[in-house]
Amino acid sequence: PAPGDGFLVPACADLRVLRLWEEPDPEEALARYGAGIRALANPGEHPVTADLMDRLxxxxxxxxxxxxxxxxxVEAAVRRGVLVTNVAGSNDEExxxxxxxxxxxxxxxxxxAEAHLRSGRWATDGPYPLTAMSLRGRTLGVLGMGKIGRAVARRAEAFGMPVAYHTRTRRDVPYRYLPGPAELAAAVDVLVVAIxxxxxxRHLVDAAVLQALGPDGVLVNVARGSVVDEPALVSALRSGTLGAAGLDVFEDEPNVPPELLALDNAVLLPHVGSATVPTRRAMAELAASNIRAWLERHEVLTPxxxxxxxxxxx
Ligand code: 8YV
Incomplete structure (x- = not known):
């Protein structure tokens, strides 16, 4: 794996670290050192497979x-008695x-609008055109009501937007609950995916959900690209079945479908949801604390x- 943002190794300074990503032949390094490895930190979204676990x-x-x-x-890990932790709580606000x-x-x-200014068109062509959409009068739906979903909902409240949500099991939150993704999409104007x-x-947000969101609807995805049926999204944005989309994640990162790049009603970010120095540092430190707790006390903090x-x- 890649070393993340450089925070993981310093956070593990008191441990003996095999930096697999720096090994000229990671396979050979695994064969040589695999039996000594007690914890594996995965700083990216690299597949941690049953096959890899077998070599450790x-x-x-x-x-x-x-x-x-x-x-x-996770199933393979559990079968082998290997614990899995994440860094829950370290990047919700970001x-x-x-x-x-x-x-x-x-x-x-x-x-x-900024590109309009920077290109000089403000002076030559006049003001940037009024946008058809506004956040005023909109209801926001959250798909998922975990820590990130709650942080999104709190922000919506501050923006004066009524909030609704859907999760498999109803949560103890003061927001309207809808029994399915399509029902939620039909009840709101903005759908934020935080599941x-x-x-x-996989593909929980499909053509039917996008259609229910409607021509004035907006989809925002800060979760995983896999949750949204990308070809269905492209065709909904193209045909105007869906108003617009703001995406931080994609099905096949870092490859973004050219069809999406060609659309004016899509805003596309390169998976920067948690990408700040303080948050990435906090994420690395929590991962290191989990490793330390495991090695020292056979405990973990955020399973x-x-x-x-x-x-x-x-
Ligand atoms: C990171 C994320 O970009 O926390 C997550 O699940 O998707 C992001 O914060 C990712 O973990 C890669 O480091």
Whole structure:
């Protein structure tokens, strides 16, 4: 894996670290050192497969340096008695800020308005045209009501936007609950996706959901590209079935479909949801604390849901 943003290794300064990404032949390094590895930190979204775990017979912990852990085969880890942690709680506010940045950029066309100024067109052609959309009078729906979903909802409240949500199980929050993604999309004008990626949520936002959101509707995705059916999104944006989309994540990162790049009603960011120095540092430090807690006390601080369930049962 890539070293992340340079914070992980310093955060693990008291540990012996095998920097696999620096090894000229990672396979050979795994064969040579694999038996000594007790914890694996995954600073990107690299697949942590059953095959990789097989080569690490003394592995006890996979510490994902991200909130999302869809790249880790958790089932395979659990089968081997390997714990999995993420960095839940370390980037909620940052990612929620990004969701609102994307929403404002999309609805108010802020990046395009800035390009108008920078190109000199303000002076030559006059003011940037009025945007058809506004956040005024809009209701915001959140798909997912975890920590990030709640941070998004709090911001919506401050913006004066009524909030509705959908999750598999109803949460104890003061927002309107809708029983499915399409029902939620039909009840709101903006849909923010803040739900984990992976097989269970693949293409949850499909053509029907986009149609329910409607020609004045806006989709914002700060979760995982896999949650949205990208070809269906392209055709909804193209035909005007959906008003606009603000996306920080894509199905095949870093490859963004050229069809999306060609659309004026899409704002596209290169997965920068948590990409600030303070937040990425906090993420690395929480991952390192999980590793330390595991090595020193056989405890972890932020196990992923599947693992927390097992630990609570024991
Ligand atoms: C990171 C993320 O970009 O936390 C997550 O799940 O998607 C982002 O904060 C990702 O973990 C890569 O480092």
């Amino acid at each position: 017979p003394n592995l006890g912990l996979i510490a994902q340096v991200g909130v999302g852990y869809d790249s880790v085969d 990612v929620a800020d990004t969701a609102f940045g994307l929403l404002l950029m999309t609805v108010r066309q802020l990046a395009r 984990p990626g992976g097989a269970a949520t 992923v849901a599947e693992v927390a369930e097992l630990l609570n049962r024991d």
